[in-house]
Amino acid sequence: MASITIRNLEPEIKEALRKRAASNGRSMEEEARHYFAQMAAGPSLLAPAPAPAPISVSDPSPQTLAGKRICLIIGGGIAAYKCLDLIRRLRERGASVRPVMTKAATEFVTELSIGAIANDTVFTELFDRNAEHDVGHIRLSREADLIVVAPATADLMGKMSNGLANDLASTVLMATDKPVLIAPAMNPKMWEHPATKRNRKTLQNDGIHFNGPRAGEMAESGEAGFGRMAEPLEIVGAIEQLLDTRPKPLAGKKIIMTSGPTHEPIDPVRYIANRSSGKQGYAIATALADLGADVYLVSGPTSLSKPQNVKTIDVETAREMYDAVHQLLPADAAIFVAAVADYRAATEADEKIKKEKGGINAIALTENPDILASIGNHEAKRPQLVIGFAAETQNLIKHGASKLKRKGADYIVANDVSPDTGIGGKTGVMGGDRNRVTLISKKKNDAWPEMTKQQVAHELAQLVAQHLVTVKV
Numbered sequence: 151m152a153s154i155t156i157r158n159l160e161p162e163i164k165e166a167l168r169k170r171a172a173s174n175g176r177s178m179e180e181e182a183r184h185y186f187a188q189m190a191a192g193p194s195l196l197a198p199a200p201a202p203a204p205i206s207v208s209d210p211s212p213q214t215l216a217g218k219r220i221c222l223i224i225g226g227g228i229a230a231y232k233c234l235d236l237i238r239r240l241r242e243r244g245a246s247v248r249p250v251m252t253k254a255a256t257e258f259v260t261e262l263s264i265g266a267i268a269n270d271t272v273f274t275e276l277f278d279r280n281a282e283h284d285v286g287h288i289r290l291s292r293e294a295d296l297i298v299v300a301p302a303t304a305d306l307m308g309k310m311s312n313g314l315a316n317d318l319a320s321t322v323l324m325a326t327d328k329p330v331l332i333a334p335a336m337n338p339k340m341w342e343h344p345a346t347k348r349n350r351k352t353l354q355n356d357g358i359h360f361n362g363p364r365a366g367e368m369a370e371s372g373e374a375g376f377g378r379m380a381e382p383l384e385i386v387g388a389i390e391q392l393l394d395t396r397p398k399p400l401a402g403k404k405i406i407m408t409s410g411p412t413h414e415p416i417d418p419v420r421y422i423a424n425r426s427s428g429k430q431g432y433a434i435a436t437a438l439a440d441l442g443a444d445v446y447l448v449s450g451p452t453s454l455s456k457p458q459n460v461k462t463i464d465v466e467t468a469r470e471m472y473d474a475v476h477q478l479l480p481a482d483a484a485i486f487v488a489a490v491a492d493y494r495a496a497t498e499a500d501e502k503i504k505k506e507k508g509g510i511n512a513i514a515l516t517e518n519p520d521i522l523a524s525i526g527n528h529e530a531k532r533p534q535l536v537i538g539f540a541a542e543t544q545n546l547i548k549h550g551a552s553k554l555k556r557k558g559a560d561y562i563v564a565n566d567v568s569p570d571t572g573i574g575g576k577t578g579v580m581g582g583d584r585n586r587v588t589l590i591s592k593k594k595n596d597a598w599p600e601m602t603k604q605q606v607a608h609e610l611a612q613l614v615a616q617h618l619v620t621v622k623v
């Protein structure tokens with residue numbers, strides 16, 4: 151595909167593109183590609199960016215980092231300018247930020263602006279007699295709850311992985327006993343260089359946490375690829391996760407989930423399956439666990455790694471999934487994301503069916519149990535909240551609304567999984583990383599804008615929290 155040079159666009163178009171990209175969580179180049187792909191059907195680029203997803207139970211700037219001390223090491227890359235925003239975001243969440251700048255960083259942003267936004271002294275020199283008497287590199291490295299390196303240059307990563315300590319930043323990093331989070335930013339060729347690859351591996355083995363880089367257009371060179379620094383809010387999210395400071399409104403709530411496809415055996419080596427990857431369900435399980443829920447994920451076969459802080463129960467068939475879900479009752483909520491096969495082979499051959507003996511001309515099918523309906527209409531143990539997913543390729547709302555009624559669900563999350571939606575690239579929604587869903591309830595249909603599966607998961611987790619958490623006045 152030809153590359154898109156954002157810098158050559160008219161300023162007005164560029165600004166509109168920037169707003170749309172920010173609201174959709176994409177880079178400007180990704181947004182442009184997406185826009186051109188959707189131009190025939192989509193809104194004008196100059197129209198206002200789509201409204202953000204409607205659900206949010208949390209305060210816009212909750213004090214998630216109250217009392218936390220962050221030592222922010224700023225490296226010498228173009229992305230250093232993003233640190234001004236990063237510091238602001240950290241401080242509005244209650245953190246204090248102590249900035250350390252490399253000599254190269256001071257070429258990109260001034261100590262004056264960093265110090266003013268951080269409301270603290272900026273430390274730059276290792277051999278500064280006054281600073282060493284006053285705070286010193288050891289105190290800088292220890293009197294923090296977390297050290298963040300942003301942007302982490304190729305040079306800083308090289309120093310860290312080789313144990314070099316020849317300036318203040320690298321010495322602080324060597325002397326610390328606190329967790330370290332780095333947000334790399336560099337030219338894509340630098341990121342892919344064998345030396346950087348080696349350093350990345352070493353740093354990962356050393357327990358250094360990474361956030362980014364992201365793919366997109368490089369500010370300075372017009373090149374594109376992996377190397378853009380993560381956006382400040384993403385870094386803030388990673389910091390909150392590392393320090394485990396996010397509110398846990400779902401603590402003590404048990405949630406059963408299903409995800410992935412099912413495999414329905416025909417004989418010992420063949421099965422009926424579908425294209426579900428499990429990505430959306432795994433993202434929801436993670437988002438619910440992040441809010442403190444006790445999540446039980448009954449998962450069909452997928453190639454994904456198990457989500458953290460989630461109890462995963464591996465199953466293969468629809469019947470195994472049904473049994474596992476029923477054994478897990480009672481629960482506060484149940485969310486059914488799995489693409490369960492409606493039918494299975496009526497009989498499963500004990501041995502591999504041989505071609506010479508007539509082979510397989512037709513497979514007699516029998517219906518699988520309906521997991522969502524069995525829980526949505528459960529007389530004794532129906533969870534307080536039941537949500538089902540509907541994967542449709544046509545008449546999304548009609549089919550979703552009918553499913554809501556038949557299956558006794560509180561919500562149906564309907565997603566159009568036909569490959570021609572343009573969502574999720576070649577793989578479509580099933581297997582892709584993005585989704586566009588409509589939330590169907592008895593009261594209304596809410597069409598959410600297209601977003602990543604993680605963002606859908608986050609919004610859905612907020613919705614679950616709204617339902618399960620009753621505020622006592």
Ligand SMILES: Cc1cc2nc3c(=O)[nH]c(=O)nc-3n(C[C@H](O)[C@H](O)[C@H](O)COP(=O)(O)O)c2cc1C
Pocket residue numbers: 224225226227228229252253254255301302303304305306335336337340370
């Ligand atoms: C205009 C310009 C932009 C640069 N951008 C980056 C960058 O994004 N990432 C990076 O690793 N190095 C970048 N460099 C190179 C670093 O500034 C250089 O390696 C420096 O020694 C890094 O020092 P530090 O790691 O102590 O901050 C850039 C250099 C220039 C002149």
